[in-house]
Amino acid sequence: MIQADSQKLASYVDALRPIIYINHFDFHAVDELIASVGKDMDRIEEYNEAGHYVDFKTKVSKTELTLAAFLATFDDIEPKKAFVVLKDVHGQLQNAEVVARLKSIAQKTMFNDQFYVTIFLVCSELVLPPEIEKMITVFDIPLPTQSEIEEIIKDYADGFQISLDDDTLNELVVSFKGLSDFEIRQILNLAYQKSGMITRDDKELILKEKEQIIKKSGILEILSFNSNMNDVGGLYNLKKYLRDKAQIFNNLGEARKFGIDLPKGILIVGMPGCGKSLTAKATASEFKAPLLRLDIGKLMGKYVGESENNLRKAIKTAEAVAPCVLWIDELEKAFAGVGGTGGGSDITTRLFGQFLTWLQEKESSVYVVATSNDISILPPEFLRKGRFDELFLVELPDPEERRKIFEIHLEKRGKLTNEVDVIQLLKDTDGYSGADIEAVVKETVEAAFISADRTVTTEKLLKTIKVAKSISETLKEKIDDLKKKYEKYDFKNANTAK
Numbered sequence: 001m002i003q004a005d006s007q008k009l010a011s012y013v014d015a016l017r018p019i020i021y022i023n024h025f026d027f028h029a030v031d032e033l034i035a036s037v038g039k040d041m042d043r044i045e046e047y048n049e050a051g052h053y054v055d056f057k058t059k060v061s062k063t064e065l066t067l068a069a070f071l072a073t074f075d076d077i078e079p080k081k082a083f084v085v086l087k088d089v090h091g092q093l094q095n096a097e098v099v100a101r102l103k104s105i106a107q108k109t110m111f112n113d114q115f116y117v118t119i120f121l122v123c124s125e126l127v128l129p130p131e132i133e134k135m136i137t138v139f140d141i142p143l144p145t146q147s148e149i150e151e152i153i154k155d156y157a158d159g160f161q162i163s164l165d166d167d168t169l170n171e172l173v174v175s176f177k178g179l180s181d182f183e184i185r186q187i188l189n190l191a192y193q194k195s196g197m198i199t200r201d202d203k204e205l206i207l208k209e210k211e212q213i214i215k216k217s218g219i220l221e222i223l224s225f226n227s228n229m230n231d232v233g234g235l236y237n238l239k240k241y242l243r244d245k246a247q248i249f250n251n252l253g254e255a256r257k258f259g260i261d262l263p264k265g266i267l268i269v270g271m272p273g274c275g276k277s278l279t280a281k282a283t284a285s286e287f288k289a290p291l292l293r294l295d296i297g298k299l300m301g302k303y304v305g306e307s308e309n310n311l312r313k314a315i316k317t318a319e320a321v322a323p324c325v326l327w328i329d330e331l332e333k334a335f336a337g338v339g340g341t342g343g344g345s346d347i348t349t350r351l352f353g354q355f356l357t358w359l360q361e362k363e364s365s366v367y368v369v370a371t372s373n374d375i376s377i378l379p380p381e382f383l384r385k386g387r388f389d390e391l392f393l394v395e396l397p398d399p400e401e402r403r404k405i406f407e408i409h410l411e412k413r414g415k416l417t418n419e420v421d422v423i424q425l426l427k428d429t430d431g432y433s434g435a436d437i438e439a440v441v442k443e444t445v446e447a448a449f450i451s452a453d454r455t456v457t458t459e460k461l462l463k464t465i466k467v468a469k470s471i472s473e474t475l476k477e478k479i480d481d482l483k484k485k486y487e488k489y490d491f492k493n494a495n496t497a498k
Ligand code: ATP
Pocket: 231, 232, 233, 234, 235, 270, 271, 272, 273, 274, 275, 276, 277, 278, 279, 371, 372, 373, 405, 408, 433, 434, 435, 436, 438
C-alpha cells in the first residue's frame, strides 16, 4: 500500500473525523490501509455485506445480526477506542435506524473526549445520506501513478530475480495504468506462475482484468468484435491513417519517450451503411485494445446531477481500462440541438460541455472514435481543432471500393470463385452502400442454396441487383440532402486521398 495514502488517512483519524467513506472495490487493499493506520488500535471490528459481524483479520463470522443492532453495541457512553469497518452497506444507508445510530456514534466521537470510534464505510458505491452528510469525509484512494507502477513492477521483478528490459517495462507501465496496486501484483503473480517470466505478452492478462472492471461499472458496454481492417472494403485513406496511429498506440511507452502526443481520436461522418461502425470495431482490433461503447442516451438520469455523474463515471471507467477505444455511435442523436434555439435541454448542454472539456484536456490513452450521419445538427464546437485529431468523411463507395466490398462478402461465404466476375457487377451498383452490397451477396447465396445447382454466379448476382433497391433509391431525399450538407465542411476524404 502506498505510504502517502496511509499518512493521509491517519491524519483524518487524528483529526477525529467520525465517519470516513472509502469508495473502493478492492476491499483487500482497503483492509491493508486501515490496518496500517490502526496499528495501535485495540479493537478493529468489521460488519460485512452479508449481515455478519466478522473478525477483521480472519474474516471468520462471530455472529449474524442487523446493521442497526451491530451499531447499537458501540452506541453507549462508556469510554472506548475502536475502528468500526462497515463493508458494502450502502444499500442500508436509507434505513432511519441505521442513520440515527451512525449519527449518534459520530456525535460522541466529536464531543466526548473519552470516546473515539472511527467508522469506516467501505463501499463499492457512494451513497451519502443527507442527515449525516456533513459528518462524512470521503477518502479517495488514488490509483498508482506511472512512476509508482514502475516501482511496483520493479519491486516484484527484483523479488523473483526476473530481468526486464526497459522497453518491456515501459509497455507494461502504460498497460497497467488504471489498476490498483493489488490488481497489478495479482496479474504479475499470474504471469509469473504461467511462464516463470514477465513479458510484453502479459498485456493479454491485463486486458482480461480490465474487462471485469467495465462489466462491473454497468454504464459502458464492452463489445466483443471479430472484424479487422481487412474486413473493411475501400476507405483506403482512413484505414491508412488508423494503421499509422496504431503503430503509435501499440508502442505508447516508446512513443511517449520519443515525445509524441497521445492520439485523441477521430470523428467519422458519412453515409449510412458505408462502414463507419465497422471501422470503429476494426480500430480496436488494430489497436489491440478493448472496444467500449458509450450510449449517451443511457446516461440520462432522473435526479439532479445524475447524468453528469454518469458521464463522469463512464469517463473514469474508460480511463481506468485505458489503453482502450471508446466508440460513441450516433453522436448527433446525443448532442442534437445543444446551444441552438430549440430542442437541446439544459442537461444535454451541460453533458456536452463536460464531454468537450474532457476531450480537449484528455491525457489518458482512451482513443475516441465518434461516428455520425449528420453533423449539421451538432454544435460547431465539435469540429474545432484540438477536439478530435482528424475529421473524416465516408462517401458512398466508388467502383473500385465496391469491387473490394463484393470480394470481402463473397469470400466470407466461400463464394469468390471462377463463376463470379465482380467487375461486371460494378456498373449496375452505382449508389449502393456497403450494407446494400452485403445484402445482395447474402440474398444471392441464400437463393443459390435452395436452387438446383447451388452455385453463385455473376448472372445470379446481377439478377438480385436488378430487383434490389439501393439506399440512394430508397432514401433518395435523405441521401441528396446529406451530400449537400457534407459539401459545406472541410473533411478529409476517407475513401481516397483526394
Ligand atoms: P450507420 O450510419 O447506419 O450506422 P455505418 O456506416 O456505421 O452505418 P456499418 O454498420 O459499418 O455502417 O455497415 C453495416 C454493414 O455493412 C457492415 O456490418 C458490413 O457488413 C457492411 N459494410 C458497410 N460498409 C462496408 C465496407 N466498406 N466494407 C465491407 N463491408 C461493409
